[in-house]
Amino acid sequence: MTGSGRTRQGRAGSFPPRFEEALLSVRDTPRPRGLVLEEVPGPGRMAPFTAALTAETVQTVNEVPVGSGRFVILYDPSGQRAWHSDFRMVAMVRARLDEELHADPLLSSAAWSWLTDSLADARAGYHALVGTVTRVLSETFGGLDLSDACGHAEIRASWSPNTPDLGPHLTAWYELILVASGHEPARVRPLSLAGTPR
Template sequence: MTDSRARTPDRAGADLPARFEEALLSLRAAARPRGLVLDEVPAPRGLAPFAAALTAETTETQAGTPLASGRFVVLHDPGGQAAWDGDFRLVIMARARVDAEVGTDPVLGAAAWSWLSEALDHQGAGHRALVGTVTRVLSETFGGLELTDACAHAEVRASWSPISPDLGPHLAAWYELLHVAAGHEPEQATALLLTGLSR
């Protein structure tokens, strides 16, 4: 029997709380972005009675590695949790490669955090209790004793409580964060509208 505590969107059923099912359906209804490959993955266990998760990465790559990638997790506890200030919590991660020079810039952390806060505002994703961290990692590759390559990554990890089960705007904000982290304009996250074609 499948553990109902870790349901993914394609397994929504009658045994799920109505509010959680509503939230999952709002994710399905959200417009799919350009330039991102999405995948449903097993949700983390033990954080909430019900959970679902998605991953994404940019189709654009550098040296075979996506410019940005991340994870979007929906947590739901019908009884609510005091730390959440509600019955839903969203947990996201976005990771992007940046120039080594940018990676050492002291304002990178504040800039990367603004990518998220501005994306939430831009998409009209009502939220409260937003917290998170920005981490920078500098990687150096050596061939023998000589440095052959150096790159830096910026990683944003955050969580917040949505004000309603309509999670579409929050998913769109995460899409926007990934694109901005990859060096694209926010508008790149807007879905491509094709006239004459049904969804």
């Protein structure tokens, strides 16, 4: 993830050192197999500086990715009271679920634990975590007949990182997409994280 035309800037070509440090930490984060990534424009009204990334699983059902998501970095040099920080991470993950799991009454708490476990596994220090888990039933109609129906879980969350090193947070998001999609955790760790508690 870079600032070349994809990151909203206060002045053309101008990035605060802390934000540039954060972008470099994300750029250097190892990427797991099984995901197709795309850098996209960050939201323009949430902070003076933003960056964003989307991902989809290589695995599909009926040509639709089993899992997908969006990862957003917000930076306000002045900080924002609600963030308790100058940085804020915003993440969304949507994953297709089998019928049994979608009907499980414990799905919401389990899905939230996928997020918190992913952050813990990646040693991503954070605070002020908030979010929601939503069950979605999608029905696709062909003419007048129901041709496909499936359940999804949507995990939406935001949190404030403890440092500008955002690599562990990106790793946690990768892992969350894969776990929610029924895969084993990616277990991708930058070498600089080895043995270093967050």
